[in-house]
Amino acid sequence: MPPEDGSKTFTVDEALLVMGFGNFHVLVLCYAGMAWISEAMEMMLLSFVGPALRSAWGISSHQQSLITSVVFGGMLVGAYSWGIVSDKYGRRKGFLMTAMVTAGAGFMSALAPNYLTLLIFRCLVGVGLGGGPVLSSWFLEFIPAPNRGTWMVIFSAFWTLGTIFEASIAWFVMPTLGWRWLLAISSIPSSLLLLFYWDAPESPRFLCSKGRTAEALNVLEKIARMNKAKLPPGILVSDHQIELQEKNTPSEEEDRRLLPSVGGESTISKTTDTKTGAFSSLLVLLSPKLIRSTLLLWFVFFGNAFSYYGLVLLTSELNNGHSKCYQSNLQSSKSQDVNYRDIFITSFAELPGLLIAAFTVDRLGRKRSMSTMFFVCCVFLFPLVIHQPQNLTTALLFGARTCITATFTIVYIYAPEIYPTSVRTSGVGLASSVGRIGGMTCPLVAIGLIHGCHQTEAVILFEIVVFLSGISVLLFPFETKGRELSDHVHVATLNQLESSVV
Numbered sequence: 001m002p003p004e005d006g007s008k009t010f011t012v013d014e015a016l017l018v019m020g021f022g023n024f025h026v027l028v029l030c031y032a033g034m035a036w037i038s039e040a041m042e043m044m045l046l047s048f049v050g051p052a053l054r055s056a057w058g059i060s061s062h063q064q065s066l067i068t069s070v071v072f073g074g075m076l077v078g079a080y081s082w083g084i085v086s087d088k089y090g091r092r093k094g095f096l097m098t099a100m101v102t103a104g105a106g107f108m109s110a111l112a113p114n115y116l117t118l119l120i121f122r123c124l125v126g127v128g129l130g131g132g133p134v135l136s137s138w139f140l141e142f143i144p145a146p147n148r149g150t151w152m153v154i155f156s157a158f159w160t161l162g163t164i165f166e167a168s169i170a171w172f173v174m175p176t177l178g179w180r181w182l183l184a185i186s187s188i189p190s191s192l193l194l195l196f197y198w199d200a201p202e203s204p205r206f207l208c209s210k211g212r213t214a215e216a217l218n219v220l221e222k223i224a225r226m227n228k229a230k231l232p233p234g235i236l237v238s239d240h241q242i243e244l245q246e247k248n249t250p251s252e253e254e255d256r257r258l259l260p261s262v263g264g265e266s267t268i269s270k271t272t273d274t275k276t277g278a279f280s281s282l283l284v285l286l287s288p289k290l291i292r293s294t295l296l297l298w299f300v301f302f303g304n305a306f307s308y309y310g311l312v313l314l315t316s317e318l319n320n321g322h323s324k325c326y327q328s329n330l331q332s333s334k335s336q337d338v339n340y341r342d343i344f345i346t347s348f349a350e351l352p353g354l355l356i357a358a359f360t361v362d363r364l365g366r367k368r369s370m371s372t373m374f375f376v377c378c379v380f381l382f383p384l385v386i387h388q389p390q391n392l393t394t395a396l397l398f399g400a401r402t403c404i405t406a407t408f409t410i411v412y413i414y415a416p417e418i419y420p421t422s423v424r425t426s427g428v429g430l431a432s433s434v435g436r437i438g439g440m441t442c443p444l445v446a447i448g449l450i451h452g453c454h455q456t457e458a459v460i461l462f463e464i465v466v467f468l469s470g471i472s473v474l475l476f477p478f479e480t481k482g483r484e485l486s487d488h489v490h491v492a493t494l495n496q497l498e499s500s501v502v
Helices: 012-019 023-044 046-056 061-089 091-109 115-129 132-140 145-173 179-186 188-195 204-209 213-227 239-247 252-258 270-274 278-285 291-318 329-333 335-347 350-360 366-385 390-418 421-451 455-474 489-501
Strands: none
Touching (some): 061 091, 061 132, 061 421, 091 188, 132 421, 145 335, 179 188, 278 421, 366 455
């Protein structure tokens, strides 16, 4: 409990704000960014490995699609599972296990002797990659509230570096060394996470939410030393301690009327916060206080993943020799060069996407930025309902991917901000899992429909998903720009009410 003798107190947010962004945060950014590079590389290589295996092993279009789908299937399981682990046992334990699974399975998939073995290892890679939200939430919990949007965009730039790096490696490695070397090289970033794991600190916000304020204070003191700053005077307290103190004030009855009870209690029980499990955390996410945000977030993640990974695959499918519907002899003879060139070019579309996100996220806000980019993406996709010349197709996909990169970047900022620390990684992990369903289904569209000469139907489906995602963003109940993160559901709900009033 906070002291009752008038002693000064401070929260993690207040400490981070006073210390500012310094040397410590640069190291944390690089470590979390390495995980983002790893995930981007493992996802981008799917554009190259599938066509290569079709030639090397003679697999069918369905089998080629399955290589991508099993990765997303693994991520569907891993995203929520690692979120539960990190909310219960700590962020560090969560990303330790994800790095071990990703690095190990990624390297072993390079040695796979047959198609079935490769599917198993790629599925395990997906399970490991599902822990990506753990690293993003971990990094976010170290960032002062006023700078959070900008620095999360900078963090997202590591994904872009990963996609460009993977496209560059594939362009040089695939024609000479083959797909096995590409898989082996792509597993290196995950191994680097293990190498520097012992220097990564636990999130002080997580420690506070579990009542381990002494350990949280040690981490904050380390940040202060590395940033050459000083902590605020007083005693460190958590949001939960402040909440308990407020319950003893006359405003308690007013809060109870403001926040309707669930199951006869005025707030989610302390047991739910401290002993978070798969079922209990799901109940919190679907409680009346959070259900609207949760369901809308699920659809936006689905739309983002479906669109983003679909655009990556469309880039190779619309302009290669497999597109028998509009194939020419010249195109067929140079299909491999076209694949690498176009994927490499459209990978750079993520750079303007990041710049747009960085410019708008703290100016226009999360909701307005995301919805605008979704609707602009629809404009770029519309001409592709009919077959276009190769250069125009590449340009339109470049613009569409710019927009989707911006929305993907901003939703990964918005999602952790709407949830309290007690269920943050579980909430983002579950939303990410729903997004993986979009990733699993998009190969059936990008590869199946295009191969079946149904380009118009495929693009119209993308248009519908992107447009509905933009509408869903507009329906989010509140804006998070400039808001402090909350540790518990009660405090988070009060912040939501304040935001809606403003």
